[in-house]
Amino acid sequence: MDKKQLWYIIAGLAILNAITLVMLLAKPAILEGKKETVAEIGKESITRQQWLTELEERYGQETLRDLIDQEVVRQMAEEYGIKLSDKAVERELTIYKAMYSSPGNEPKSEEKWKQQIKYSLLLEELLTKDVQVSDEDMKAFYEQNKNLFDVPASYHLSQIIVETKQEAESAAKELKDGSSFAALAMERSIDEFSANEGGDIGFVTEEDELISPEVISAAKSLKPEEWTGPVKVENGYAIVYLHEKLAGKKYSFKEVKNQIRRQIALEQMDIPVSARAFWNDAKVSWFYGEASKK
Incomplete structure (x- = not known):
C-alpha cells in the first residue's frame, strides 16, 4: 500500500x-x-x-x-x-x-x-x-x-493575504488585540483557497513551488503560535502564522x-x-x- x-x-x-x-x-x-x-x-x-x-x-x-x-x-x-x-x-x-x-x-x-x-x-x-x-x-x-525516507524541514502554516501593506498592518493589530487568525483569514484574505480553510495551508517546505519563498523565509523566524508582521509577496502582503515546525530528518x-x-x-x-x-x-x-x- x-x-x-x-x-x-x-x-x-x-x-x-x-x-x-x-x-x-x-x-x-x-x-x-x-x-x-x-x-x-x-x-x-x-x-x-x-x-x-x-x-x-x-x-x-x-x-x-x-x-x-x-x-x-x-x-x-x-x-x-x-x-x-x-x-x-x-x-x-x-x-x-x-x-x-x-x-x-x-x-x-x-x-x-x-x-x-x-x-x-x-x-x-x-x-x-x-x-x-x-x-x-x-x-x-x-x-x-x-x-x-528523507523528510525535509517543514512548517505547518496559515496565512492571510491582502492587497496593501496598510491592510496587513491592520490585520496584524487585530490579531494582537485578540482576534481569531482563522476568522480574519476567512474575512480578509484574497487567497481564496487558503481563506476557505481559515488561512491554513498545511505543512509546506522550501521545495514547495506553490508557496511564496518569502512566506517560508518568514516562517523560519517564528516559534509555534506566533505570527509575522506584513511580508511582501507577489500578489500583495501576507501575515504568516506558524502552527508547528518539523526538523528535517533522514531515516x-x-x-x-x-x-x-x-x-x-x-x-x-x-x-x-x-x-x-x-x-x-x-x-x-x-x-x-x-x-x-x-
Whole structure:
C-alpha cells in the first residue's frame, strides 16, 4: 500500500471520529427545555430523533463497520502479540505530517493522529505477519526510494493575504488585540483557497513551488503560535502564522526496515488493506448481518 492510500485511511478515520461523536455521544438535552428539538424553521421543528435517524440511514452502517474494524484490529494484535514502539508511531507521524497531510483533513489533536496511525500500522502488521521478505529486497527498495525516507524541514502554516501593506498592518493589530487568525483569514484574505480553510495551508517546505519563498523565509523566524508582521509577496502582503515546525530528518535503513518489509509484503500479496479478513477469527456479529457479509 502506498502512502496516499494510507493517508486516505487516516482521513477516513478522522471523519469517522466526528460522525461517531455526533451519533453516539449526542446528549438528550441538546436544547434544554425544547423537548428534543434540535432546530426550528419558522413554525416547523426538527426533533433529535429525526436527526439521529437520518444520520443512521446515511452513515450508520459504515460507521459501525469502521468501529468494528478498529476493535477487531486491537483484539487480533493482542492475540498475535503484535506491538508497536513509540518510535515507529512517531516516525510515521512525522512522515505523514511533512509529506502527505492536507489542509482541512488533519485530525484535531496529536493524540488522534497517533491513534489513527497506530490502527493503520497494526492492520498492516497483521496482514503481513506470515510474509517473509529478504534483506536484499528491502535494501534494494531503500536505495531506490531514499526520497521517501528523507523528510525535509517543514512548517505547518496559515496565512492571510491582502492587497496593501496598510491592510496587513491592520490585520496584524487585530490579531494582537485578540482576534481569531482563522476568522480574519476567512474575512480578509484574497487567497481564496487558503481563506476557505481559515488561512491554513498545511505543512509546506522550501521545495514547495506553490508557496511564496518569502512566506517560508518568514516562517523560519517564528516559534509555534506566533505570527509575522506584513511580508511582501507577489500578489500583495501576507501575515504568516506558524502552527508547528518539523526538523528535517533522514531515516537510516535500520530505522525503516520494518516499514519497508510491510510495504513490499502488501504489494506482493495484492489484497485490500482491510480488517474484514479477521472478522471471522474475531467472531464478529453485528446489527446489519453476519461477519461473512463484507
